[in-house]
Amino acid sequence: MATKTILQSINEALDQMMEQDPSVVVYGEDVGFEGGVFRTTAGLQKKYGEKRVFDTPISEAAIVGSAVGMSINGMKPIVEMQFSGFSLPAYNQIVTHVARFRNRSRGKYHLPLVIRMPYGGGVKALEHHSESLETLYAHIPGLKLVIPSTPYDAKGLLIAAINDPDPVIFMEPKRIYRAFKQEVPDEIYEVPIGKARMVKKGKDLTIIAWGALVREVEKALELKPEIDAEVIDLRTISPIDFETIIASVKKTGRVLIVHEAVKSFGPAAELIAIINEKAFVYLEAAPRRLTGFDITVPLPKGEPYFIITPEQIAYEMQKLVDFKA
Amino acid sequence: MLFDEYNPLKGEMLQIMDQEGKIVNDKLEPKIDKETLLKMYKTMVLGRTADEKALQFQRQGRMLTYAPNIGQEAAQVGPMAALKDQDWLVLAFREFNAMLYKGVTLEQAFLYWYGNERGSRYDDEVRVLPINVPIGSQINHATGVAYASKLKELDEVAIVFIGDGGTSHGEFHEGMNFAATYDLPMITIIQNNQYAISTPRHKVIKAKTLAQKAIAYGISGIQVDGNDPLAMYLAVKTARERAIKGYGPTLIEAVTYRIGPHTTSDNPKLYREDTEVEEWLKKDPIKRMKNYLIGKKLWSEEKDVELHEELKQLVLDTFKHVEETGEVELNEVFDYTYEKLTPNLEEQLNYYKEYLKAEGIKDGN
Numbered sequence: 001m002a003t004k005t006i007l008q009s010i011n012e013a014l015d016q017m018m019e020q021d022p023s024v025v026v027y028g029e030d031v032g033f034e035g036g037v038f039r040t041t042a043g044l045q046k047k048y049g050e051k052r053v054f055d056t057p058i059s060e061a062a063i064v065g066s067a068v069g070m071s072i073n074g075m076k077p078i079v080e081m082q083f084s085g086f087s088l089p090a091y092n093q094i095v096t097h098v099a100r101f102r103n104r105s106r107g108k109y110h111l112p113l114v115i116r117m118p119y120g121g122g123v124k125a126l127e128h129h130s131e132s133l134e135t136l137y138a139h140i141p142g143l144k145l146v147i148p149s150t151p152y153d154a155k156g157l158l159i160a161a162i163n164d165p166d167p168v169i170f171m172e173p174k175r176i177y178r179a180f181k182q183e184v185p186d187e188i189y190e191v192p193i194g195k196a197r198m199v200k201k202g203k204d205l206t207i208i209a210w211g212a213l214v215r216e217v218e219k220a221l222e223l224k225p226e227i228d229a230e231v232i233d234l235r236t237i238s239p240i241d242f243e244t245i246i247a248s249v250k251k252t253g254r255v256l257i258v259h260e261a262v263k264s265f266g267p268a269a270e271l272i273a274i275i276n277e278k279a280f281v282y283l284e285a286a287p288r289r290l291t292g293f294d295i296t297v298p299l300p301k302g303e304p305y306f307i308i309t310p311e312q313i314a315y316e317m318q319k320l321v322d323f324k325a
Numbered sequence: 326m327l328f329d330e331y332n333p334l335k336g337e338m339l340q341i342m343d344q345e346g347k348i349v350n351d352k353l354e355p356k357i358d359k360e361t362l363l364k365m366y367k368t369m370v371l372g373r374t375a376d377e378k379a380l381q382f383q384r385q386g387r388m389l390t391y392a393p394n395i396g397q398e399a400a401q402v403g404p405m406a407a408l409k410d411q412d413w414l415v416l417a418f419r420e421f422n423a424m425l426y427k428g429v430t431l432e433q434a435f436l437y438w439y440g441n442e443r444g445s446r447y448d449d450e451v452r453v454l455p456i457n458v459p460i461g462s463q464i465n466h467a468t469g470v471a472y473a474s475k476l477k478e479l480d481e482v483a484i485v486f487i488g489d490g491g492t493s494h495g496e497f498h499e500g501m502n503f504a505a506t507y508d509l510p511m512i513t514i515i516q517n518n519q520y521a522i523s524t525p526r527h528k529v530i531k532a533k534t535l536a537q538k539a540i541a542y543g544i545s546g547i548q549v550d551g552n553d554p555l556a557m558y559l560a561v562k563t564a565r566e567r568a569i570k571g572y573g574p575t576l577i578e579a580v581t582y583r584i585g586p587h588t589t590s591d592n593p594k595l596y597r598e599d600t601e602v603e604e605w606l607k608k609d610p611i612k613r614m615k616n617y618l619i620g621k622k623l624w625s626e627e628k629d630v631e632l633h634e635e636l637k638q639l640v641l642d643t644f645k646h647v648e649e650t651g652e653v654e655l656n657e658v659f660d661y662t663y664e665k666l667t668p669n670l671e672e673q674l675n676y677y678k679e680y681l682k683a684e685g686i687k688d689g690n
Contacts, residue, residue: 025476051476057506062499065465066472069483072454073413073473092496096459097466103661104455106446110664141662165664194667239667 003181006148009155010040010116010172014078016188017162018048021076024162027054028063028080028116037082038118038177060090064115068097071111076162084119084171085128091136098167099142111167114158118174119147120212120260122307124300131297132211132261137169138238138270144168145237146193149214151182153235156191164193173211180215196241202230205254205320208245208271210234213258213308220313227317237267245271246278253284254320258313263291285323290316327353327563328545328575333536338580339560340550344608346616355559357406359623364426365406365554366614366624367632369398372422373611374636375431376585379438382644383589389440394421396552396584399610400516402426403557404484404577407565413474414453415467415485417460419516419583423486427453431640435647442661443653461487461494464513468500471509471574482510482568484561490521492535501576505542508573512564515576516551518583523596539576551579552610555617582608 004012018024026044028036032055035042045053056063060081067077081087087094094115102110121130137145144166148154154172161168199214204227209217214233221229230248234241249255255275257268268289275287290308298306331337341350348354357365376395382388394401401423405414414420414427424434428451437444437456445455454470457463467485474481491497492515504511515535519526532538539546545567549560557579564575582605586593593602618624659666659674666674681687 054507057499057502059499059503061462061496062465062468062503065462065496065500066469066503069415069466069469069471070473071469072466073470075469075473075476077469089495092459092462093465096462097457101455102663104442104445106442106657107661108446108449109454144663239663239669242668 001183001185004151004184005178005181006151006154006172007038007040007177009151009184010158011042012184013155013158013162014041014044015047017159018044018052020188023074024076024078025052025070026078026080027056029056029058029082031055031080036080038174040116040172041080060086061093064090064093064098067113067115068093068101068111071113072101072109076112078114078116078162081115081117083129084117084133085131087115087117087133090115094137094143094169095140099140102166103142110165112165114161114168114170116170116172118177119171120173120175121297121303122175122212124303127299130303132259132292134171134237134259134261134267135265138267142167143238144193145171147171147173147211147235147237149173149176149211149233149235151184153191153197155184156189157193157235159188160190160193163190168193171211175212176215191235194236194239194241196244197233197235198244199231199233200229202228203252204228205256205317206230206232206245206248206252207256207258207313207317208232208234209258210237211260213260216308216310217258217313219310220317223310223314224317227321229317240271240274242274242278245275249275249279250282253282254323255287256316256320257287257289258291258308260292260308262294263289264294266291284325285320288316288320327559328547331547333534333539333546333548333578336534336548338548338550339556340553341555341559342553342613342617344552344613346613346620348617353559355555355562357555357558361406362618362623365402366618368402368422368426369554369611369614370632371431371636371639372398372401372425374633375434375640376421378637378640378644379435380585380589387648388438390588390590391438392419392588393585394419396605396609397516397518397581398422399554399557399614400514400551400579400581401486403554404512404514404561407558407562408484409481411479411481412452412565413467413470413481413483415463415470415483416454416456417463417486417488417491418456418458419488419518420486424453427451429453431643432647435644436651439647439651441651441653461491461496463487464497464500465503467511467513468504468509471504471511472507474510475507480569482512482565484512484514486514486516488521489515489517489519489526489530489535490524491515492538493521493529501538501542501544501574504574505544508571510568511574512561512568513574513576514561515578516581517578518581520583520587520597522587522591523593534578536576536578542576544574544576545572546576546578548578548580551581552608552613554610554614
């Protein structure tokens, strides 16, 4: 076992799955020769050849649409959208076909494909390179949406996504691609889709986060050592693991949801609705959500206003534990 | 090479039989065995018969909105006859005759238009993708199917249909460029039936022919008389041979005409003259094929009367059967969103069952 970054874990998962299964193909814009703009696919073309790892035209609809056809004809395509903000030309394919083929054909065809896309802000990028579009995908029946926050989960979840018989949108928190290392097993393993991760047990309140913000929550805990928070890394946005969430909220009675996606109609809205439906009488305070503002992610000079900090999370934690009905 | 002889920029169109079914291009007349020729013709007659009945069923409120194929039978059956069983058919939604030829049953086709997804679950060995409603998007499915065939080095191609209207869609460009880039074994048939719902092709496409779009993609393209089943057969047969040899995709424009409405929700009298329709009725593909077969002593008027009677009865019986068995169970509408029900879906299904039970409702449908 060695320590690896999220980026290395993703690369290793792709490498090992390609080695194990000749039906796995990897493609997208610049993923072949160059190894992707973030280098997540580095070395794969050299190892597996230009037929299984290839560069495509700048045609997101063709990238995803062809993945539909490849799946039908026995392949397991793993395609990359260079940034989630540029997945929108493929949105028609994803919503009208990827999500529906199993149902449309009453199970004759299913699409075991994976659509990877780096997402989220905090990397001082140009417009369209910082979005968090979870809602656009989690809202669509037939899709699964997975977001890792650690190198261990990145590898195990990606392998689970590739093995999953249903199509999976795999969002990668690009801000922490190289931010830290963790012990990651060298062999193939799965982290189950649809199961949240208990980051830390606690009794005062429940904090739910995912992706790059899990680390920001952990930093916030250090700022508030007097608060004993339970932290859940959701990991799969769809389907939601409501058992873990509800068990936690029943215990703490207070919940804070932290996400970078914009607020209105965002994932927190759904989570709070579920909590109200299933744990209303256990609540000791109104659930709170700390999210991106309902604005376009600002360019780097204004982006700090948008990015959620550990200090801001700590502030919200305090508000929530101080609340008295 | 066939495709070099017909320059799409000059509007040169491949035709083998004239509008009476007489061979006008001897040296190109394909050698098709009797069994195949008869299958082509019978499929066209079945398609036409079922189409006409479907329009009636729809008017009687027994079927959903329906998109008839009348007049376009040759553009669909000619290509299918030139393919092999292992080839893939990727549909838009006006390819009823192609579906029937390729092994979709009449019952399945009707079940779909009756409003039941089970109609899109074709038999396991039938390599046909379900009807694809979002215009143009199917082209990219064909590229993926073809890419996989090529990667596996199999003797198979993907044939994809699109309308003249569909060529205006961005996905048409993405798909054609993608297929051309990797020399994919793909054949694109544009059924140019002259109308995108009410909008005539010449009002929304400046190009002289649709086949000439192939030139920009660096591939072969040819304009074919789409009401000539032999010409369509030959074009696809040639395209298939080239695809398997690694020469990449071919773009075939089938020049045809939609005799009926876009769908049963459309009234073409609002936007076109009857005289225009009458001109095209003279080019009816079924009449041409029938005359050709009779000329070859493979068919007769007597057999034709019998066939029509037999198929009419088959269509009526099949539709009756669909009406009797085409209902959908509650579980079925939940079962195919994912491989297994998610906890969320399980909860929603159980909720609905409880509601039905609590209110004493036997059948939620």
